[in-house]
Amino acid sequence: MTQVITIHPVTRIEGNARIHIQLDAAGEVRDAQVRISSLRGFEQFVVGMPAEEIPRIVTRICGICPWMHHLAAVKAVDACFGVQPPPAGHLLRELCQVLAHIHDKILHFFFLGAPDFVIRPDADYSVRNIMGLVQQQPELAARVVRMRQLGQMMLEQLAGKAIHPVAAVTGGFARPLADSLRKSLYHDAQKLLDFAVFALEFAKKKVFSQFLEVFASVGAVTTGFLGTVDVYGNLRLYSGTLRMMHPDGHMKEFEPSAYEQMLAEEAVAWSTAKIVYARSWDEGLSLDPVSPKGVYRVNTLARINVCDQIATPRAQAELEEFRSRFGRPAQHSLLYHWARLIELVYACERVLELLEDERITDQTVRNHATPRAGRGVGHVEAPRGTLIHDYTTDENGCITRANLIVGTTHNIAPMNVSVRQTAASCIQAGKVDDEILNRIEMAVRAYDP
Amino acid sequence: MKDKRRPRLSFVWLHACSGCEIALLNSGERLPELLNKVEIVHFPLLVDHKFGGEQEFALPEADIGFVSGGVASEEHLALLYSMRRTCRILVSLGTCATHGGVPALRNRWTAAATLETVFGDTSGRATVAAEMPALLDRVYSVDEKVRVDFCLPGCPPHPEMIVHVIETLMTDGQPRLPGKSVCETCPTIRTGEMHRTVRRFLNNAEYDSDEPVEEMRCLLEQGFLCMGPVTAGGCGGLSVPLCVQARVPCRGCYGPVRPEGNQLLDMLNVLASHGVDHRAIVDRQSLLRFSGAHGLLRLTRKTK
Amino acid sequence: MKKDPLIIAFCCNWCAYAAADLAGISRLQYPGSIRIIRVMCSGMVHPDMVFHALEKGADGVMIVGCHPGECHYIKGNEIALARADIIAETLEDMGWERDRFQMTHVSSSEPERLVQAFRDMHERLEALHQNTFAGVEANE
Ligand code: SF4
Ligand code: SF4
Ligand code: SF4
Ligand code: FES
Numbered sequence: 001m002t003q004v005i006t007i008h009p010v011t012r013i014e015g016n017a018r019i020h021i022q023l024d025a026a027g028e029v030r031d032a033q034v035r036i037s038s039l040r041g042f043e044q045f046v047v048g049m050p051a052e053e054i055p056r057i058v059t060r061i062c063g064i065c066p067w068m069h070h071l072a073a074v075k076a077v078d079a080c081f082g083v084q085p086p087p088a089g090h091l092l093r094e095l096c097q098v099l100a101h102i103h104d105k106i107l108h109f110f111f112l113g114a115p116d117f118v119i120r121p122d123a124d125y126s127v128r129n130i131m132g133l134v135q136q137q138p139e140l141a142a143r144v145v146r147m148r149q150l151g152q153m154m155l156e157q158l159a160g161k162a163i164h165p166v167a168a169v170t171g172g173f174a175r176p177l178a179d180s181l182r183k184s185l186y187h188d189a190q191k192l193l194d195f196a197v198f199a200l201e202f203a204k205k206k207v208f209s210q211f212l213e214v215f216a217s218v219g220a221v222t223t224g225f226l227g228t229v230d231v232y233g234n235l236r237l238y239s240g241t242l243r244m245m246h247p248d249g250h251m252k253e254f255e256p257s258a259y260e261q262m263l264a265e266e267a268v269a270w271s272t273a274k275i276v277y278a279r280s281w282d283e284g285l286s287l288d289p290v291s292p293k294g295v296y297r298v299n300t301l302a303r304i305n306v307c308d309q310i311a312t313p314r315a316q317a318e319l320e321e322f323r324s325r326f327g328r329p330a331q332h333s334l335l336y337h338w339a340r341l342i343e344l345v346y347a348c349e350r351v352l353e354l355l356e357d358e359r360i361t362d363q364t365v366r367n368h369a370t371p372r373a374g375r376g377v378g379h380v381e382a383p384r385g386t387l388i389h390d391y392t393t394d395e396n397g398c399i400t401r402a403n404l405i406v407g408t409t410h411n412i413a414p415m416n417v418s419v420r421q422t423a424a425s426c427i428q429a430g431k432v433d434d435e436i437l438n439r440i441e442m443a444v445r446a447y448d449p
Numbered sequence: 450m451k452d453k454r455r456p457r458l459s460f461v462w463l464h465a466c467s468g469c470e471i472a473l474l475n476s477g478e479r480l481p482e483l484l485n486k487v488e489i490v491h492f493p494l495l496v497d498h499k500f501g502g503e504q505e506f507a508l509p510e511a512d513i514g515f516v517s518g519g520v521a522s523e524e525h526l527a528l529l530y531s532m533r534r535t536c537r538i539l540v541s542l543g544t545c546a547t548h549g550g551v552p553a554l555r556n557r558w559t560a561a562a563t564l565e566t567v568f569g570d571t572s573g574r575a576t577v578a579a580e581m582p583a584l585l586d587r588v589y590s591v592d593e594k595v596r597v598d599f600c601l602p603g604c605p606p607h608p609e610m611i612v613h614v615i616e617t618l619m620t621d622g623q624p625r626l627p628g629k630s631v632c633e634t635c636p637t638i639r640t641g642e643m644h645r646t647v648r649r650f651l652n653n654a655e656y657d658s659d660e661p662v663e664e665m666r667c668l669l670e671q672g673f674l675c676m677g678p679v680t681a682g683g684c685g686g687l688s689v690p691l692c693v694q695a696r697v698p699c700r701g702c703y704g705p706v707r708p709e710g711n712q713l714l715d716m717l718n719v720l721a722s723h724g725v726d727h728r729a730i731v732d733r734q735s736l737l738r739f740s741g742a743h744g745l746l747r748l749t750r751k752t753k
Numbered sequence: 754m755k756k757d758p759l760i761i762a763f764c765c766n767w768c769a770y771a772a773a774d775l776a777g778i779s780r781l782q783y784p785g786s787i788r789i790i791r792v793m794c795s796g797m798v799h800p801d802m803v804f805h806a807l808e809k810g811a812d813g814v815m816i817v818g819c820h821p822g823e824c825h826y827i828k829g830n831e832i833a834l835a836r837a838d839i840i841a842e843t844l845e846d847m848g849w850e851r852d853r854f855q856m857t858h859v860s861s862s863e864p865e866r867l868v869q870a871f872r873d874m875h876e877r878l879e880a881l882h883q884n885t886f887a888g889v890e891a892n893e
Contacts, residue, residue: 008505011497014467037524037581040464041563045554050731052650056700057738060551063468063605107474111495125497131489134481142481149477160695161684163468163475163605164702167695170651175696176658267568272581274568368652397649398731438497711804713846717839718800722832727839734846747848 012112027430039272067100068382072389079376083369088362089172094238104383172366193348224296233308256379289421298385298410300339305329312349371397459511460492463525465518469543472605506531524582541591544604548704549742553588556746560584590742604702631677644672676701679715758812758878769817771861784875796829
């Protein structure tokens with residue numbers, strides 16, 4: 001007799017997912033999967049639409065990171081139409097992107113992830129959430145809510161609409177930044193940076209120190225990594241080249257437009273999301289937790305692993321401490337949370353850097369675009385990982401083909417490996433309880449799917 | 450005295466993007482206050498409650514239920530029915546739930562065509578996503594499938610509006626929407642002189658960036674396809690419509706002004722009535738990009 | 754079973770309705786399928802009303818106004834004419850046949866012209882229905 005355990009829905013993540021764990025007759029884990037069931041068909045319905053409209057459509061893929069889709073799309077359309085935004089256009093886009101990263105990281109760490117650590121995973125499910133946090137640590141919770149809100153308000157002031165944005169337009173940005181607004185944003189960004197530094201210190205003292213021991217069994221796997229760096233090997237979120245790191249540590253760089261040579265996609269019966277794996281390693285795909293093949297990870301931990309350094313001082317100091325403790329590449333899945341907070345510090349520092357750039361208040365924010373036939377690949381680092389939009393247009397500038405690889409897709413393979421590994425190490429002789437099930441979910445939550 | 454029990458709220462997402470839920474979280478300072486006043490019995494984004502019990506989608510009883518997203522698969526339908534059974538008041542939250550939203554753009558194709566595009570050539574590969582819930586023939590709005598007590602459109606709805614609706618329903622009141630169009634909440638200058646054709650948004654509108662938006666000429670009059678006249682207002686709260694703040698034309702994300710209106714027809718009518726040549730619009734059906742449910746976007750039926 | 758089509762004709766007060774009146778006085782025969790709704794001007798008929806009529810069961814809709822240049826509200830019929838284009842296009846978008854809609858101009862002294870337009874519309878719809886029943890109904 002075999003038995004199937006399901007966790008449905010996986011909670012405190014974005015979207016619909018369930019976990020299936022198959023046990024054999026002895027109650028040992030035979031297989032486990034994270035099943036994501038959402039098929040929207042964006043690749044289908046953007047066909048025929050004028051390309052310059054697409055950045056306002058694909059935002060609806062995800063309401064947590066609409067900016068990422070907005071920007072990857074607008075970069076792809078720029079490339080199709082062969083238009084280069086002026087410097088201020090790029091700077092304003094990047095400013096929006098890092099601000100969006102800030103809200104996402106605060107949301108993910110404190111609202112979704114932290115309840116597992118701050119409120120302990122064996123706590124009753126009804127308090128293991130943000131409401132529990134509000135009750136147990138009202139001051140912390142109030143500050144978290146306020147800071148996330150501040151980030152969102154800054155985005156609104158800059159770009160009008162913060163959720164499902166519209167301000168990045170083909171050829172640049174829709175509206176220049178006034179100097180008065182730049183000053184007030186700068187002031188607010190300093191508050192965000194203070195909070196980011198506080199959050200990381202808080203997490204190091206109160207959270208990470210304990211969880212590394214307690215959760216040693218959650219999601220320990222060995223894989224490769226993919227992320228974006230600039231020519232100096234600095235961590236980058238808005239643009240750069242892609243760097244793929246093999247589990248053995250050797251690295252290879254490639255242009256985002258060459259993604260098809262490096263990555264392969266495979267459809268499976270149990271998920272509507274395709275599985276992506278490293279074509280360039282020539283080893284195929286295997287989700288066996290003991291020796292996975294072709295599996296690489298994206299998202300915070302991956303970016304922290306593939307970059308040589310971070311170009312802002314505080315984040316760099318944190319990176320050095322992180323590396324001295326966990327080496328490079330660091331493999332433990334729960335380190336995603338740590339890496340997330342290092343990136344939070346980087347994002348805040350980057351906001352200040354961008355606002356200090358004189359060119360950001362230039363009046364010329366957009367260059368005229370002329371619709372034409374072409375192909376364009378746009379890429380950014382989304383909170384959930386490397387995001388690639390690939391469009392082809394006809395001579396009227398309308399979409400004829402679209403292919404999207406979203407952050408979560410890269411992580412489907414490793415997430416499944418982690419879940420299988422965690423399930424196998426936590427479930428013995430068919431015995432499960434709520435705490436075990438939550439640990440398995442934590443393996444998913446780390447990836448922030 | 451009234452029952453002291455906190456009102457129980459239940460949230461599910463169907464064919465949704467989670468933006469509606471994030472909008473709720475964006476209510477800022479009012480959020481902790483609100484969370485303290487209610488009991489949340491199911492809310493996958495925030496709370497660890499799982500489906501349980503006999504049926505696959507068994508849910509706890511709730512006073513007010515919120516559904517975001519349209520109905521696109523058998524699974525969505527089962528979950529929605531369960532939600533209707535367990536909630537005393539059911540609210541469709543967001544334009545996907547009230548009018549289909551962006552995902553209903555797929556209604557221009559068959560489900561099979563969509564699968565083929567997404568998965569490549571599916572012939573002979575019956576295993577592709579075979580274990581996943583079957584797609585419905587098209588994407589439906591929530592009210593096409595169950596009785597809905599209140600519809601709150603917006604992609605996403607304004608945070609204040611969501612909080613207002615929750616608080617009003619909690620006290621058994623009847624929430625009210627602005628009932629105006631986006632234009633009625635827009636301060637741009639209108640002269641009545643229209644550009645003769647419709648321009649694609651390939652360069653920025655004309656405006657002086659040192660001046661407030663009140664000094665900008667209406668985007669529709671400038672020749673951009675601004676759907677403000679045919680879209681329900683409220684996106685900017687008490688302030689300027691959000692896209693117009695960014696100096697970008699409205700694309701209609703709050704759905705039609707009257708819930709049963711047709712944004713495509715109404716927008717073409719606005720243009721025709723003002724003598725603007727609408728033929729320059731590329732892909733006019735995409736004017737229904739937020740409201741393609743209720744059978745408005747469809748495979749064109751032609752008699753042979 | 755063959756059923757007579759049902760046609761809603763929005764007639765402006767000053768020309769079209771006057772012409773219909775005259776048709777009655779002159780005992781001109783037109784099909785019983787026509788239901789006249791009097792409006793002050795053809796420019797008053799919002800396209801929503803055309804679709805509303807179809808959704809509520811009408812088989813076809815006509816808008817009848819004064820000849821170009823003769824509208825009593827000066828430009829009402831020009832607006833109606835511009836709308837006729839978008840109505841026809843939207844009909845197809847919504848899965849209806851273009852033939853279900855007709856815009857016609859008459860003067861108050863042309864009852865024959867009006868009656869002829871009514872007859873033509875009636876015949877067109879009958880032909881359409883024969884087709885529809887013979888062909889494949891794709892939806893629902
Ligand atoms: S209405 Fe908009 S924000 Fe809400 S689920 Fe749909 S796409 Fe997302
Ligand atoms: S058409 Fe657009 S710009 Fe003009 S008033 Fe309406 S919302 Fe404002
Ligand atoms: S202006 Fe229009 S598209 Fe923009 S947010 Fe408001 S309703 Fe939505
Ligand atoms: S009055 Fe007859 S069309 Fe205007």
